Amino acid sequence: GAVVSQHPSWVICKSGTSVKIECRSLDFQATTMFWYRQFPKQSLMLMATSNEGSKATYEQGVEKDKFLINHASLTLSTLTVTSAHPEDSSFYICSAGSGRFYEQYFGPGTRLTVT
Amino acid sequence: GDSVTQMEGPVTLSEEAFLTINCTYTATGYPSLFWYVQYPGEGLQLLLKATKADDKGSNKGFEATYRKETTSFHLEKGSVQVSDSAVYFCALSSTNAGKSTFGDGTTLTVKP
Numbered sequence: 001g002a003v004v005s006q007h008p009s010w011v012i013c014k015s016g017t018s019v020k021i022e023c024r025s026l027d028f029q030a031t032t033m034f035w036y037r038q039f040p041k042q043s044l045m046l047m048a049t050s051n052e053g054s055k056a057t058y059e060q061g062v063e064k065d066k067f068l069i070n071h072a073s074l075t076l077s078t079l080t081v082t083s084a085h086p087e088d089s090s091f092y093i094c095s096a097g098s099g100r101f102y103e104q105y106f107g108p109g110t111r112l113t114v115t
Numbered sequence: 116g117d118s119v120t121q122m123e124g125p126v127t128l129s130e131e132a133f134l135t136i137n138c139t140y141t142a143t144g145y146p147s148l149f150w151y152v153q154y155p156g157e158g159l160q161l162l163l164k165a166t167k168a169d170d171k172g173s174n175k176g177f178e179a180t181y182r183k184e185t186t187s188f189h190l191e192k193g194s195v196q197v198s199d200s201a202v203y204f205c206a207l208s209s210t211n212a213g214k215s216t217f218g219d220g221t222t223l224t225v226k227p
Contacts, residue, residue, distance in 0.1 A: 006158075034214065043204065043219045044159075093158050103149055103208070104215055106158040 003027055004096050006107035013084055013114055021079045021110045023094030029074035030096035034104065035067075038091045050077045084114040117142045121205050121218030128195055128225050136190040136221045138179075138205035146209035148172075148181050148188040153202045153220070162190075162203070195225045 003026040013019050023033055031052050036044040048069050049057045056069035066088075068080040081088055091111050095104040122137040140148065147166045151159040163172030168183035177192045188205060205218040 044217050049214060103161055103164055108158040
């Protein structure tokens, strides 16, 4: 149980275009999901907390107009990188909180490359 | 605020060697503590957890004990394998919103 999927697993896009990444909890309902960014050989950087039915809470320094987060249902959250630039190239990981002992279940990640 | 400090890597061991990765934390209240593992090109997987003082989490031969008096949660394994090569993250969560604080990660390489 507690499986989280992400789609796509990797994407290449041109500079200036927008890219949407989906995060789904497959076998449980997740009222809260988290979006992280990870640079090579570095730790996770929390970008935002996504709450079902309400606006996401962004961490300091994260541009909310650039990284649009929507949590439309208890099993789906999406991250849209708008007007992508090469510096947005990164590994994006989502997770869902189980709510019991606060552990998180992570998706497999999405590798974004902006050319 | 909450923080997690992990032993700096990278760590390189020979197969069957003993592993310790140190982790200490600072938190308000009584956090839950976790170790996550990330294999190359993948997301993170929960390795083990402990939710209260003196609890021992264990999985796949790895163990960690929640030590409140030393605010530590060190990861150990008695005999590592090549397949244990990965990045290990120590983390804590002290809110029921599930938001976690992560250490910087420790890269483990096990050589045959």
